Amino acid sequence: MSGPSKYEPKTGIERWLDSRLPIIRFGADLLDYPTPRNLNYWWTFGGILSFCLVAQIVTGIVLAMHYDPSGAGAFISVEQHIMRDVNYGWLIRGIHANGASMFFLAVYLHILRGIYYGSYKTPREVLWLLGCIIYVLMMATAFMGYVLPWGQMSFWGAKVITNLLGAIPVVGPGITTLLWGGFAVDDPTLNRFFSLHYLLPFVIAAVVALHVWALHVPGNNNPTGVAVKSKSDTLAFHPYYTVKDGFAVSLFLILFAVFVFFLPDAFLKTDNMIPANPLVTPPHIVPEWYLLPFYAILRAIPDKLMGVLALGGAIACLFALPWLDTSKVRSMRYRPKARIFFFVWIVAALILGWCGSQEPDGQLFPGVTTFNLIDYDLNSVTWISRFAAIYYFAYFLVITPLLSWREKTLPVPDSLYTPVLSHGAATPAGAVAAAEKKG
Amino acid sequence: MADALTHPDAAEPSRRDFINILATSATVGAAVAVAWPLIDQMNPAADTLALASIEFDLTKVALGQEVTISWRKQPVFVRHRTPAEIARAKADDNASLKDPATDASRVKPGHEEWLIVLASCTHLGCIPTFGGGEYGGWLCPCHGSVYDTAARIRKGPAPKNLYLPDYAFLSDTKVKIG
Numbered sequence: 001m002s003g004p005s006k007y008e009p010k011t012g013i014e015r016w017l018d019s020r021l022p023i024i025r026f027g028a029d030l031l032d033y034p035t036p037r038n039l040n041y042w043w044t045f046g047g048i049l050s051f052c053l054v055a056q057i058v059t060g061i062v063l064a065m066h067y068d069p070s071g072a073g074a075f076i077s078v079e080q081h082i083m084r085d086v087n088y089g090w091l092i093r094g095i096h097a098n099g100a101s102m103f104f105l106a107v108y109l110h111i112l113r114g115i116y117y118g119s120y121k122t123p124r125e126v127l128w129l130l131g132c133i134i135y136v137l138m139m140a141t142a143f144m145g146y147v148l149p150w151g152q153m154s155f156w157g158a159k160v161i162t163n164l165l166g167a168i169p170v171v172g173p174g175i176t177t178l179l180w181g182g183f184a185v186d187d188p189t190l191n192r193f194f195s196l197h198y199l200l201p202f203v204i205a206a207v208v209a210l211h212v213w214a215l216h217v218p219g220n221n222n223p224t225g226v227a228v229k230s231k232s233d234t235l236a237f238h239p240y241y242t243v244k245d246g247f248a249v250s251l252f253l254i255l256f257a258v259f260v261f262f263l264p265d266a267f268l269k270t271d272n273m274i275p276a277n278p279l280v281t282p283p284h285i286v287p288e289w290y291l292l293p294f295y296a297i298l299r300a301i302p303d304k305l306m307g308v309l310a311l312g313g314a315i316a317c318l319f320a321l322p323w324l325d326t327s328k329v330r331s332m333r334y335r336p337k338a339r340i341f342f343f344v345w346i347v348a349a350l351i352l353g354w355c356g357s358q359e360p361d362g363q364l365f366p367g368v369t370t371f372n373l374i375d376y377d378l379n380s381v382t383w384i385s386r387f388a389a390i391y392y393f394a395y396f397l398v399i400t401p402l403l404s405w406r407e408k409t410l411p412v413p414d415s416l417y418t419p420v421l422s423h424g425a426a427t428p429a430g431a432v433a434a435a436e437k438k439g
Numbered sequence: 440m441a442d443a444l445t446h447p448d449a450a451e452p453s454r455r456d457f458i459n460i461l462a463t464s465a466t467v468g469a470a471v472a473v474a475w476p477l478i479d480q481m482n483p484a485a486d487t488l489a490l491a492s493i494e495f496d497l498t499k500v501a502l503g504q505e506v507t508i509s510w511r512k513q514p515v516f517v518r519h520r521t522p523a524e525i526a527r528a529k530a531d532d533n534a535s536l537k538d539p540a541t542d543a544s545r546v547k548p549g550h551e552e553w554l555i556v557l558a559s560c561t562h563l564g565c566i567p568t569f570g571g572g573e574y575g576g577w578l579c580p581c582h583g584s585v586y587d588t589a590a591r592i593r594k595g596p597a598p599k600n601l602y603l604p605d606y607a608f609l610s611d612t613k614v615k616i617g
Binding site: 156159160161163177179180181183184188278283284299302303304305359360 | 511559
């Protein structure tokens, strides 16, 4: 924590406890934490994500009380027992299943916020890396959770993802067998996935604690990217940001409730309403929406090992970002070119997501044939994925380093306070005013 | 040895150095010995490995038909190939193949109408569908790998031809897999 603690124990019991386990002081310091006064609503996703994690753990523990992790019983225990017979089982499972999508929606916005405002730059690299680790753990947890209902998509998703590791030279097949516990995805696989699906959220909670710790050493970044210079730049976390975060969580809950109560099946695939069958692959197998861009990158490359490496590389780029972007200016408010390339990157990721949802031999313009290049017609989902994937990687590996070096940035305000007070009127360049409108 | 502890030359290993090395090695050895059972328990258990071979009656499969059977929980294609399929596969023996193999090497001698392969795509394990793709064989619905009528990989991300299980003909109409 920065600065001396302002907590003063008032009662005898508090003084007694404070000299033995200063836990009340710890909580009081967290609430009193000096936070930049100009944080906008993009900064509320930390609170929203904390809510999501707690909601998933609470509903998950309850579901585990009713779930049967066996190949013969899993499907029935979810689709019949929990969804129809357990009191409020439909509600708790609805929150848990849709909660995963809500969690990823929030984490993607949180990550995009971090990229746009340069929150990964010095001195916050470790904070960023811990966030990347949480993201990877979330994907692993979500994947294993998706397997548990043991429907067709669960089963075949498990088979495809575990086979990804089989592409690793030499040790790959051994790892796959180790994960399966058999010759194929089967009962032992389901059992261990259940065990790990229960474990990983607590690992995530531990890494979140480190993430918050790493946040509280340098303190929050802010929309200007200008460092906090004096106490007047900050406000106490409570009540200012507890209220702001609380309001954002309420809005987020409205969206959450729309899915749980009105569109409970929106994210589910009809194929997953068929019990797992090891002898039939569903005609069109796709992962959950939050993994589609990576799936499209995997499919874009006509080689097993290279495809898997590209898939891993797409995630590895996020880890490397603090060292790929060396620009001194944090916030893209003052980086007009970086901003444009960043928004195009978001579009590329969305295009990849669309491609991932299409059938592998799909076309952009149905029935139109152009010419064949590297095994595929140019008018194919494969080629659209290839173009988008090239931009995805170029953004990290070429554009970002080049921009750090060449970009002419706009003037950065002297303090994070200046644009707040002036509302753009008295700032040296029109740029800050323009940035304000965006804020 | 008694004066080793007070040896004036620091570069000379002392009895304490020896004890440190011994203790560290013993701890690392113990850690590995404890970790191995915890890792190896995830590998297939004895009852899983004990799954026996199966016999299959080929008279159930008409000419041009294909069935998918389960062997060791893995899907296996038993395809009764038409003369046209066999001719097409043989014609491509010298084509540019990703995983070169002749049609003859994919079947048992004298039983070339029977193609018996593991039905898991060598890319990521989905079951390919017959009749898709431009080589008259299989198309994997997951990532678009295309196999020909000898189940050889022709296009897409899969690296290998569909694997051949160990099998033998017990008679003209009965085959033993495994």
